[in-house]
Amino acid sequence: MALTFFWILAVPPLLCSALPSTTPHVGISIPLSKRTPQLSVNGVVDRDFLNAQVNKVHNKIARGFAAYKKNTGKVHPSNTKHITRRSTGADALQDDSQVLWQGTVQVGTPAVNFTVDFDTGSSDFFLPGPDCDSSCDGHTIYNTSSSSSAEDQDQKFSLAYGDGSTVEGNIFTDTFTIAGLTGTNQSIGAATTYSSGFSIDNFQPDGLVGMAFKEISDFGDDPVFQTLVSQGVVTAPEFAFELSTSGAELFLGGVNTNKFTGSFTTSQVSNTGFWQISMDSANVDGEAVVGNLSAIIDTGTTLIIGDTKSVSELYDSISGSKDASQTVGDGYFTVPCDSIPNISLTFGGKAFSISADTFNVGQAEQGSSDCIGGIVGEDVGDAWVVGDVFLQNVYTSFNVENETVGFASLA
Ligand SMILES: *[C@@H]1O[C@H](CO)[C@@H](O)[C@H](O)[C@H]1NC(C)=O
Ligand SMILES: *[C@@H]1O[C@H](CO)[C@@H](O)[C@H](O)[C@H]1NC(C)=O
Ligand SMILES: *[C@@H]1O[C@H](CO)[C@@H](O)[C@H](O)[C@H]1NC(C)=O
Ligand SMILES: *[C@@H]1O[C@H](CO)[C@@H](O)[C@H](O)[C@H]1NC(C)=O
Ligand SMILES: *[C@@H]1O[C@H](CO)[C@@H](O)[C@H](O)[C@H]1NC(C)=O
Ligand SMILES: *[C@@H]1O[C@H](CO)[C@@H](O)[C@H](O)[C@H]1NC(C)=O
Numbered sequence: 001m002a003l004t005f006f007w008i009l010a011v012p013p014l015l016c017s018a019l020p021s022t023t024p025h026v027g028i029s030i031p032l033s034k035r036t037p038q039l040s041v042n043g044v045v046d047r048d049f050l051n052a053q054v055n056k057v058h059n060k061i062a063r064g065f066a067a068y069k070k071n072t073g074k075v076h077p078s079n080t081k082h083i084t085r086r087s088t089g090a091d092a093l094q095d096d097s098q099v100l101w102q103g104t105v106q107v108g109t110p111a112v113n114f115t116v117d118f119d120t121g122s123s124d125f126f127l128p129g130p131d132c133d134s135s136c137d138g139h140t141i142y143n144t145s146s147s148s149s150a151e152d153q154d155q156k157f158s159l160a161y162g163d164g165s166t167v168e169g170n171i172f173t174d175t176f177t178i179a180g181l182t183g184t185n186q187s188i189g190a191a192t193t194y195s196s197g198f199s200i201d202n203f204q205p206d207g208l209v210g211m212a213f214k215e216i217s218d219f220g221d222d223p224v225f226q227t228l229v230s231q232g233v234v235t236a237p238e239f240a241f242e243l244s245t246s247g248a249e250l251f252l253g254g255v256n257t258n259k260f261t262g263s264f265t266t267s268q269v270s271n272t273g274f275w276q277i278s279m280d281s282a283n284v285d286g287e288a289v290v291g292n293l294s295a296i297i298d299t300g301t302t303l304i305i306g307d308t309k310s311v312s313e314l315y316d317s318i319s320g321s322k323d324a325s326q327t328v329g330d331g332y333f334t335v336p337c338d339s340i341p342n343i344s345l346t347f348g349g350k351a352f353s354i355s356a357d358t359f360n361v362g363q364a365e366q367g368s369s370d371c372i373g374g375i376v377g378e379d380v381g382d383a384w385v386v387g388d389v390f391l392q393n394v395y396t397s398f399n400v401e402n403e404t405v406g407f408a409s410l411a
Contacts, residue, residue: 029256030179032101032118032248045362045372051329054378056161056197057305057387060121061274061296061380063159064216067123068273071215077271078294078381101241101248101299102205105224106177107188108147114140115205118250119300120241120275120398121385123217124159125176125224127207129169129190136191138200142207144190150174157189157218165195171219178209179252183228187221211239211299211398215273226400228252237401241299243391244410255406260395264406265348270294275398276383277405280346282306282314282375288346289317294383295345297396297405301387303361304345304354304375305331310384311377314343324372327364331377334370337363343375345390352407358392 068076105116107127114127128136130143144150150172158168169191175184197203209224210217217223222230229237234253242249242259249256255264267277274296281291290310306314308331315321315333318341324332335341340356354374361372374389397406 028179028181028253029249029251030103032103032243032250044366044368045328045364047328050332050361050372050376053302054305054329054331054376057298057301057303057385058378058380059161060298060300061383061385063218064122064212064274065381067216067218067220071217071220076273076381078276078383080382081379101243101250103178103250105209107142108144108174108176109149110147111175111177112140112142112147114142114207116207116209117203117205117300118209118211118241119298120211121296121298121300122208122210123212123214123223124157124189124210124219125186125207126157126159126167126169126189126191128194129192131190131192132169133193135194135196135199139194139198139206142188142190144172144174147174149184153187155219159218161195161197165197166193167191167195167198168193171221176224178224178228179250181228181233181252183224183231183233186224186227187219189219208300212274213269213272213400213403225252229400238397238399240395240397241391242395242410243299243388244393255395255397255408259411260408261411262409264397264408265350266397266399266404266406267348269403269405272403274298274383275405277347279384279386280349282310283344283346283351284314284317285342286344286351287317289314291346295347295386296383297391297398298385298387299391301385302389303387304389305378305380305385305387306375307379307382307384308377311375314375315373321373322370324364324370328372333373333375333377334364334368335360335373337369337371340371343373345386347405347407350407352390352394354390354393358389361389 065076065079127142128139153171155171236254240251240255279293279295281288320336322334344351344353359374364370394407
């Protein structure tokens, strides 16, 4: 398999308030490392990988819509096209969550360390359980029978992933600690089967921590951060991500003032479930070309996925851009490698630029002067999914009390 390259970012030193008292922490950060098989190999994009990414996002949003319906009894307002999950035609080994931001969490009594992907596009927490078959090999097992605080909830779960396989298992409640902050009675899925996308070759962390709202929790329970908030462990009901190439961290209990400059531009979550906000426009060289859109802000997605109509309009306004559906895959477009335009997204009236480096996914073919753009067309309901291609350019805060997303310039 070609996609074995990965890079671990230099991470900043742990920055924590380190109060030995019982008062809640003012805010605490957890360093994240990024592991990603390259979107391109020797500068040329990997088609199977890119196509798998689009399927992955499609299925992830479909899972959220299904959980929303189960929890609220209503069709998610953005599920206008009634999308359902589909299987990918791409190599299953290259499916799912390969590009992610991971950190450490401790679970159970006595506490055991696990690495997890922190994902603002979903809301459940799961790990490989003691009865997991060979699909969990290589991961650290959450052995519920050796944790004295684990309680079986007598409830099964099943999450469908992109290649048609599922992550399934049993729901327990247990104690967990992230960056020194301890919560109890957290619902944790102990998997009996992992989909191929979570096998050790494809997914280095042990499990996944969802950081969106309860409404899209398949378990129907509070996500990890909301548990910390309701148990009074964090002073501020807010967390923030820095996902830049110069360092990455998740900050719990507010924002890390060392990591951004100026003020935040905040947007109200339009519908509690995903971190979904209005996006005023997508701009090319300062000109709004498509607008009045809705965007799901997702640390667990690599690319920016937009509805096919808007994305095609966006590339139409870029001179030299070409449809790459025949050469790379549906929804992909190229731009001239030597003149990547200044693409920006406007939220709350302020435009935030995407650097040429993050927008450019790689050369379309060996020796080509066309490069694949990081905004890709795929209809996943009435919303864009704004992932790392954008989020690496900003500091992002997520406020669970006021249900707002804030963007600020990186320090
Ligand atoms: C568990 O993780 C914590 C926090 O990252 C770390 O300080 C500790 O050394 C780890 N313990 C083991 C046994 O790896
Ligand atoms: C889980 O722990 C129990 C009790 O300590 C032990 O008997 C069992 O072998 C462990 N299972 C796994 C998969 O490690
Ligand atoms: C623990 O969590 C479960 C599931 O979320 C809930 O039903 C139960 O009431 C909680 N128990 C306590 C003591 O908070
Ligand atoms: C890119 O466009 C944004 C929004 O119009 C603008 O603020 C920024 O200065 C531009 N950057 C460059 C390098 O031209
Ligand atoms: C968004 O809608 C407003 C009001 O209908 C309109 O004035 C504006 O031009 C639209 N923006 C874009 C980028 O289409
Ligand atoms: C939520 O909004 C209220 C009113 O603007 C403000 O007083 C409060 O500090 C905000 N909460 C957080 C966590 O930002």
